Amino acid sequence: MRWITSWCKKELTKQNFRLAGWLSVGYFIVLLLTIVLGQINMLAEANKNPGDYYYYDNLMLHGGFIPAVLLFIMPTLTALVLFRYLHKQDASDFIHSLPSTRKVIYMHHAVFGVISILIPQLLTYISLLIVNQTMDQHCLLSLVDINNWFHLSASTALIVFGVSVFVAMLTGVTLVQLIFTYIFLFLPVGLTLLVVFNLHYALPGLSMNYLVEDVILHFSPLTDINHVFMEANLNWTKVTVYYGLAVILLVFSYFLYKRRPVESANQAIAFHSLKPIFIYSFTGSFMMIGGMYAGVFQYELPILFLMYLIFSIIGYYISQMIVEKTWRVFGKVKQYGFFIVGATILIIGFSLDITGFVHRMPDLDEIEEAYVIDDDYNFNQRTNYYGRQPGFTDPDDIKTIQALHEDLINSAERNDFINYYRSIKVMYILTDGSEVVREYSLGEEKFELFDNYHINNHPMYRRYSDPLFYIDPAKANKIEVKSTYYNYKELKITNRDQIVELIDRLRQDALSLPQEEQAYMMNILSIHIPGEQEVYINLTYDHEATLEWFDEQGLSEEALILAEDVEKIVIVPFKEDLYYEPASYETAFSDEERQVYTSTEQIDSLLRQMISDGSEPTYMMMIYLQHLSEPMMQTVGQSFVFPD
Amino acid sequence: MISVQHLKKKFEKECVVDIDDVMIERGTIYGLLGSNGAGKTTLLKMLSGIIKPTTGTILFENEPIYENKKLKERLIFIPDQPFFFQHYSIRQLADFYREQYPSFDEARFNECEQIFKLDTKKKVHTFSKGMQRQVSFWLALSAMPDYLILDEPFDGLDAVVRKKIKNLIVRDVAERNMTVLISSHNLREVEDLCNYIGIIHRGKYVIHRDIDDLKTDVHKVQIAYKTTPKALFSNFNVLHHETRGSVHMFIIKGDLDAIDSYIKETAPILSDVLPLTLEEIFVYEMEGIGYAMDHVLV
Structure with a gap:
């Protein structure tokens, strides 16, 4: 203990407490009011209505966004006030004239900051433990949940503090420290976003979503925040990385502190050698923001280059103004000259695709598996949750995919990615385990390219694209069949054997459904699996095996809306100004204009034509179900044929 | 003894201080003269171990001053604008100095209270500029330093206080062989106090002489x-x-x-x-x- 007493300066600590102690106290009060009181309130309610199970299981959600926002504000403010002396010449001179080494001074401030952040959280943690011990009669929250809350809060707050301290070392202006703390926190994501977005122009086929969603968003606690809060289980890797990074940042800041010139107080950039780095990277980022701006507003390529130029000039002068702390920087052009030469070389280099990225297609014998994906979001979601379904392995299929890929490469334009929202992704898993992923944005007309190859008909494609093939039938506890309109009919199947059989039939159908748009029945089927997302299936008349199963089980009548359930169908010409109002349609037409069908055969044939074929609606079908006065409204298009 | 050799300090590309060789014996009251921007403050801050020289050495009793806790316990620097922690009273500041400087002398502190006659419980930032300067001398002299470095110390002090402070300094020099460095742009202000004078101009030494x-x-x-x-x-x-x-x-x-x-x-x-x-x-x-x-x- 002696080394601590000889090390710790009581009066310096007192001074730090005067500076930053109020933040710590305030933070604790807020945590007490939001999290602890929220927990007490929740448990009190839960104890009153023990049967009602709908309670938050996440401590982070008490007090809404306040504790979450404070995780980013409180550590920054602490770092701001504790290291404010570095940014004031007189304070900095005074502190460094004292008989303490820089190590001791830095340690006092950094350690005090860490403690002042951790103590409120620790006290909240202890309060939660006490509250739970005394109040939680229904085990709504386990010790693990409280531990998780503490580690998430502590690791996030510490990394924010670490970044802010690190920035404090690099600058001599407190305002710059504040702004750049958040820029640095966002930097890994922001910079990658900018780079990838701009690379898209140069490299058609670059897969941005793949990079951003899978990798980058986790890099920064600012963008990772919803993952952090919403995930039921604590991601220990992430928490460990945050703790580790916070320590690394604080240690690294110490070495910067030792080298930091005292006289750099009031200067935007504390280290002389960092100034050019700052100017070039700031200018570069601004140039890329210009590229993004041009992209968002869908400007043509020549305008893009103009944007690059304008934004780089703006960025350059802003950076010079920050560094020089004056408006009068317009005479400084030399560094911009270097920048523009470098940027031009890079842009030409990427545009000419010197690495062969655009045309790179793995050889057939390199490829172990191949995927064509047209719903990237859901594919990723499912893959992340269930693991990947096998892709195409047959050489003939892979050749088809390569042919499609070749077509996509040849038809790709540089600014497709800003013009179109739909995209097709081609993914190869190579024999060495690496992946080659390309993504092409396509307009509707080009989507035909995809259809031409009939890949989406292939059972393999359907297996990895349809959620039905990802779920484990044995885990499902309920299948519901409901009506699309009103709760006309409803059936719940909870028998495990029936569920497994039904899913098996649905899978059979999913593989054999025709590629074309099908006539939907008025039934939706949903498969419920505890803890997982429901799988919804719009039943069609082509779900033959499934419909057969309902017949076999004698459940058809109970579950499905069939021709027998329809009293009549009235068909009138479609009129846009009537909207979809049944009452207006019922009165707007004379009896000659109205076609009324009542026979079961006719109704059945009409129901099988309820297809939205994408063409302009021509007729309005009004379907009157038995015992219901109000009809269901359904438009039909050009392909509609009147029954005999 | 203070020895300065081949000392250079550059701010970016500009060389602010460039001194070949200066020695200051113990017990000297050294007046450092120069016009505004001559490099006096930078030199004093380097001598106080606040700023790190770009090149060259500053030795106090053959030890470098920069990052030297033991030496800095015996040295006090009073800048041209005295700095105090916000909302501190003289008493609280004295506690702070007492912890930092082991040689802090309670008797001296009380003696100064008699001389300066300021309320030790009042917050320092409520005092006038001249009173704040007195506080900085009060605290510095209570710490009984062996080296006292003063940057434009007499600005804003009236003649009576000036005299009191000069007397205190001279007494410490005589009794404890304290070394004092005083910078000023005004020769008349320091000539009665100093026994050594150095003049710097644009960072370079012009003259370095014993007044006698x-x-x-x-x-x-x-x-x-x-x-x-x-x-x-x-x-x-x-x-x-x-x-x-x-x-x-x-x-x-x-x-x-x-x-x-x-x-x-x-x-x-x-x-x-x-x-x-x-x-x-x-x-x-x-x-x-x-x-x-x-x-x-x-």
């Missing part, structure tokens, strides 16, 4: 002849020569006896050897090495 030596060393001679001998005082170091009618005025650096006997030899009709004020000495000394005094000091 200077005063016995430089002489003003007013002399007139019927026929003025040729090459008058040619063997002496003449800093300045002026003629008004038949009267010559020489500023000569050298031994008084030698000058006297030379005068007798040349048999003037009128001769007078006069003492110089310190300011005059500097004006002529610097003229001798090619500086105009009013450019260097204001």
Whole structure:
């Protein structure tokens, strides 16, 4: 203990407490009011209505966004006030004239900051433990949940503090420290976003979503925040990385502190050698923001280059103004000259695709598996949750995919990615385990390219694209069949054997459904699996095996809306100004204009034509179900044929 | 003893301080003179171990001062604008100094209370500028430093307080052999206190002298002849020569006896050897090495 007493300066600590102690106290009060009181309130309610199970299981959600926002504000403010002396010449001179080494001074401030952040959280943690011990009669929250809350809060707050301290070392202006703390926190994501977005122009086929969603968003606690809060289980890797990074940042800041010139107080950039780095990277980022701006507003390529130029000039002068702390920087052009030469070389280099990225297609014998994906979001979601379904392995299929890929490469334009929202992704898993992923944005007309190859008909494609093939039938506890309109009919199947059989039939159908748009029945089927997302299936008349199963089980009548359930169908010409109002349609037409069908055969044939074929609606079908006065409204298009 | 060798400090590309070799003995009261922007404050901050020199060494008793806790416990720097923690009273500041400086002397602190007569429980930032400066001396002298470095210390102090502080400093120098460095742009302000003077101009040393030596060393001679001998005082170091009618005025650096006997030899009709004020000495000394005094000091 002696080394601590000889090390710790009581009066310096007192001074730090005067500076930053109020933040710590305030933070604790807020945590007490939001999290602890929220927990007490929740448990009190839960104890009153023990049967009602709908309670938050996440401590982070008490007090809404306040504790979450404070995780980013409180550590920054602490770092701001504790290291404010570095940014004031007189304070900095005074502190460094004292008989303490820089190590001791830095340690006092950094350690005090860490403690002042951790103590409120620790006290909240202890309060939660006490509250739970005394109040939680229904085990709504386990010790693990409280531990998780503490580690998430502590690791996030510490990394924010670490970044802010690190920035404090690099600058001599407190305002710059504040702004750049958040820029640095966002930097890994922001910079990658900018780079990838701009690379898209140069490299058609670059897969941005793949990079951003899978990798980058986790890099920064600012963008990772919803993952952090919403995930039921604590991601220990992430928490460990945050703790580790916070320590690394604080240690690294110490070495910067030792080298930091005292006289750099009031200067935007504390280290002389960092100034050019700052100017070039700031200018570069601004140039890329210009590229993004041009992209968002869908400007043509020549305008893009103009944007690059304008934004780089703006960025350059802003950076010079920050560094020089004056408006009068317009005479400084030399560094911009270097920048523009470098940027031009890079842009030409990427545009000419010197690495062969655009045309790179793995050889057939390199490829172990191949995927064509047209719903990237859901594919990723499912893959992340269930693991990947096998892709195409047959050489003939892979050749088809390569042919499609070749077509996509040849038809790709540089600014497709800003013009179109739909995209097709081609993914190869190579024999060495690496992946080659390309993504092409396509307009509707080009989507035909995809259809031409009939890949989406292939059972393999359907297996990895349809959620039905990802779920484990044995885990499902309920299948519901409901009506699309009103709760006309409803059936719940909870028998495990029936569920497994039904899913098996649905899978059979999913593989054999025709590629074309099908006539939907008025039934939706949903498969419920505890803890997982429901799988919804719009039943069609082509779900033959499934419909057969309902017949076999004698459940058809109970579950499905069939021709027998329809009293009549009235068909009138479609009129846009009537909207979809049944009452207006019922009165707007004379009896000659109205076609009324009542026979079961006719109704059945009409129901099988309820297809939205994408063409302009021509007729309005009004379907009157038995015992219901109000009809269901359904438009039909050009392909509609009147029954005999 | 303080020894400064080959000291350079650059701010970016600009060289602010460039000093070859200066030694300051213990017990000296050293006046560092120079106009605004001459590099005084930068030099003092380097001597106080606040700023790190770009190159060169600063040794206190053969040890570097930068990051040297043991040495800095015996050194106090008072900047031109005294700094205090916000909302601290004198009492609280004294607690802080007591922890930082092991030699902090309670008796001295109480003695200063009698001298300065300020309320120790009042917050320092409510005091006037001059009172704040008194507080900084109060705290510094209570810490009983061996080295006291003062940057423009007497600005904003009235004559009475000035006198009190000078007395305290002189007493410490006499009793404890304290070394004091005082910077100023005004020679008259420090000439009664210092026994050593250094003048810097644009970061470089112009003069570094013992005041007593200077005063016995430089002489003003007013002399007139019927026929003025040729090459008058040619063997002496003449800093300045002026003629008004038949009267010559020489500023000569050298031994008084030698000058006297030379005068007798040349048999003037009128001769007078006069003492110089310190300011005059500097004006002529610097003229001798090619500086105009009013450019260097204001």
